Amino acid sequence: MITIERLNIRGEGIGGGLTVARALPGEVIGGEAVEGRIAQPKIVTPAAERVAAPCKHYKSCGGCALQHAADPFVESWKTGVVRQALAGQGLEAEFRPTLTSPARSRRRATLAGRRLKSGALVGFHARASDTVTAIPGCTLLDPALIDVLPALEALVVEGGSRKGEVKLTVTRFEQGIEVAVSEGKPLDKALHLSLPQIAGAHGLVRLSWNGEVLLQEQPPTLAFGRAHVSPPPGSFLQATPQGESALLAAVKEAVGAAKSVADLFAGAGTFALPLAETAEVHAVEGFAPMLAALDLGWRNTAGLKKISTEARDLFRRPLMPDELKRFDAVVIDPPRAGAEAQIAELAKAQVPVIAHVSCNPVTFARDAKTLIAAGYRLDWVQVVDQFRWSAHVELAARFSRAHIG
Template identity: 40%
Template sequence: MTAADPIIRIAAKGDGVTASGHHVAGGVPGDLVDEAGAITPGPHHVAPACRHFAVCGGCQLQHADDAALADFVRDRVLNAASGQGITAEEVLPVHLSPPHSRRRAGLHGLRTARGAVLGYREGGSHRVVDLAECPVLHPKLTALIAPLRAFVAAHGPKAMVGIDLTLADQGVEAGFSHFPLEGLGPTEAALDFAREQGLARLTFDQGYGPETIWEPEPVTVTLGGAPVNLTPGAFLQATADAEARMVADAAEWLEGARLVADLFAGLGTFAFGLRAESGRKVLAVEAEQAAHLACKTAGAMSGGQVLALHRDLFRAPLQADELNRLAAVLLDPPRAGARAQIAEIARSTLGRVVYVSCNPASWARDAAMLTEAGFRLKKLRPVGQFRWSTHVELTSYFER
């Protein structure tokens, strides 16, 4: 490196990359790195928002300001596209979720001789960071950290437990795993905890799936104005603001399409958002049975515009002749992408596709198949709903 080698970009795993190609942990664009590797902070280098940063494995980029974060999110998406020879006709502004907006969290707890530790794992380690704060979490989730730690200290096993938190319409759902409830005393203590903390639901998974021990009223999440049963462990977008942005993009791009399929629909996040257009019917296709049934029930109770189909789209994708009956499709697959389903879309006569993705690499691979079939990437929006992390998402619109 030269005496003052500038950081010019952030790599996929969060390291700064200098003009000479060296990777420097903790560097952001505008920083200068000397021959010994010391960083002179530049205009985009800020003080981390959390005392646990650099130890906790949850965030990698708290030292970057919003401009650098937005550039990182955008570049991850555009680089994935260009790697497949794809260029978007219009790249929309990056959406970044704000601090204190995450409505889902997966924590770990461990009872110790002095009490308990509770938090995320350290980066590259199984050790748990004992959280004193978490600036990404919604305040209602943050407020439970101390009570959860005390509960694990008093009643937890002498082994690591998992704690999943989700903010629902009725409040916070807490789900414990690897946490045996043996006897009346621990069960009563768990019920007292749920009551005192005002939980919407409390479940324990002792190896046979989540068992609900507390749920004063059915737990729901409102999607597109429809209350949908939030089944334990169901997928939910990490932040409400990113969900709203992605649904709004899809609704704009599919305006006028009267019969739409929402593929890999889950609970119906996009299906219920798209039903706002008068006269539209949305076929919500999902393989996971509990999510499918929740979507089906909510669809029937909210006017019948959303129709649910139980189908594994990896093993049995909608065929081209089935797709030909539709005006458009939306898909939001898991990280692996949707190679088999995309192949059928390419074979069909469909002219409009909205593809929402949580993995730019698999999206770009699938997008290449669409462009080979004559689709043009009309619009592309990078989305950073996992603030300060290297996890990047996107919405995209294809036409032919």
Template identity: 45%
Template sequence: MKKLYIERLGLRGEGVALDGDARVFVPYALPGETVIAEVEGDHARLVDIVEPSPDRIAPFCPHYAHCGGCAVQALAPAAYAEWKRGLVVTALRNAGLSCEVAPLVDAHGAGRRRVTFHARMERGHARVGFMAARSHEIVEIESCPLLVPELAGALPAARAIAQILAARGKPLDLSFTATLDGMDVDLRGAGPLEEHETSALIKAAEAHDLARLSNHGGLVALRRSPVVQIGPARVSIPPGCFLQATEAGEEAIAARVLAAAKGGKRIADLFCGVGAFALRLAQNARVSAFDSAAEAVEAMFASARNSEGLKPLDGAARDLFERPLSVQELAPFDVVVFDPPRAGAQAQAREIAKSAVKTVVAVSCGAQSFARDAAILLNGGYSLSLVTPIDQFRHAPHVEIVAVFSRRDGQKRLKRALLG
């Protein structure tokens, strides 16, 4: 046991202390606290709080500090918001960038509309819940207060599904999405199903009123086609597709994307998914949209064909990591929006940095990869006035970012781009 003083919160929301000259990470400890902890290497287990932080509040979830879903739930709102904003400030500073970071925007709304539960099998019994912090140990939970009410039945359904497959002994991931037509579930880890398992899963889908149940994206049971509303369009989403974590988060991000793109006549939406931005942007401009997920892109196009009042929306399924849009391909666009996975869009950012695109709107869920990609754009001659952090991952060490880049030397660069 050691007594440690917590200096700050780290990137994962863990308290950071010095043990001699070594840094030690203490989950669930807060800055300014003196704690007793069991130290093993550079990590520790919080045993007792000797001197609590004045910003410590009571957590609202009984599973907090056991389930690994929430990293920071006992920090007062003002201090929490400053910590979350600080994740972006620190990432930019570490990349050598200096720019204004706006106050954190709360976009939790009604709660998370997506959740993945994990199942592990022990002697024919399925244990279902979340993983403990820095562990593969399953913490079984009764409910999660961060989820939208439409996912209230997700845990009972997950247990029933996992129990049907418990005899296999395989670890499972069960991803639930709340849609307008009910819960959409995609099962991962089971492998090909036996006939009796499929039959039992179909019955479970009926018993728990699931809209759809899929196994690795393959249809098991379809009772209603899962649909989400995206701006003016209703989109029938493919199994396991990406959506922003909260509806409020999507709205907050999209509002800033649309404001930045206002006046644009030709817009490229890169890493478009099912069209969270493209379908909204197409109300006012011609949009070309690209993403590696072919089913998501097709769902977006199908929705656009069935929606009134949209301008032309084209594009294709394309791996932008391997084949980013080139300088020449970017030449027709006056606005580019890109929203890559957490790894960022390094290859695509390099092409944009050489282009003549007047306005670039970067959306990111990874502060470090965003800072790297921002540095590429700034080194290419773009300017950056404001970065906005958006919190749709409440109590988790993740933050969404929206930033707008612009350049004034567009005509010269456009000529060079067209000449190759």
């Protein structure tokens, strides 16, 4: 028997030198250890925070890691992950209450598909395994994504290989569901004909295959503020509408009354377009098709202030201080690797306010240290849990020059 001491960064229990799946701090655990891990623990003494998992697939599916824990525990733990990352850099912050997206709210997910001798299997991978688990009763995804599972299975049967997996990124738009398939069979004349027929029969609004659009009944759109934008197939989007709203509210509060804003890693305009209702915005993004979608959404929306766009690799060519000093505020939403080079130039530029959105507490803490060393103050941190029941942590934070109230 061992007692669980804490959770690791993946949300697994740690105790007695072992990693334990689906365990909580304070629990007494039994079970067979294989290579330092108890994959099928027996809960001898459960924690008060333990709850019955709401999803029938939880034991076999790897899509969720923390359904056995009560929401208040998960919220506190995720705040603690960010707090610990900051403490590792010698920093502290004011934390606001965690905002958690509801069940069945994920509007975008990437599923795995395997072609079988008869039919196909589509779902999430099992924990620490390449086995695919079917998820017809998933409590994580928007029900509209569950409804298209038959379409995904049909696409895998038609265009998947028995030798490997197909990746299917499904996204709910205002008009319906988009499917972006990667690692499928190379397109030939037969697939050019059959795949769009399958998509059309199942009512998909757009189908792309290995990057090529095969069917688009109409450009699928999402609302970013007053603007409606049609991102390129398979584009990155915030995982839930509620998570996006929470991050946007935090960014708007951080930026305040700024009249000129730079939006770095702008994507298709999640923040830039709503901010343009009150400020002129310069949107910078490395993927030009995303900027083209943003620009078209801006041009088709009356009443917005000017948005200029710039396709630029901010890892290789960050905006420099002389380019940044004209802005009242900067919004930065980098990928998991953070934005070390760009943060260094921001620190030199002394922009009055920075709204930092992050999906990695470790790189956020590293970047925060750079800004604070340059004279910034970390005013507050807002944890946003739109990857419910996972170990993934997202946040928004406000940095201001220390002499600014």
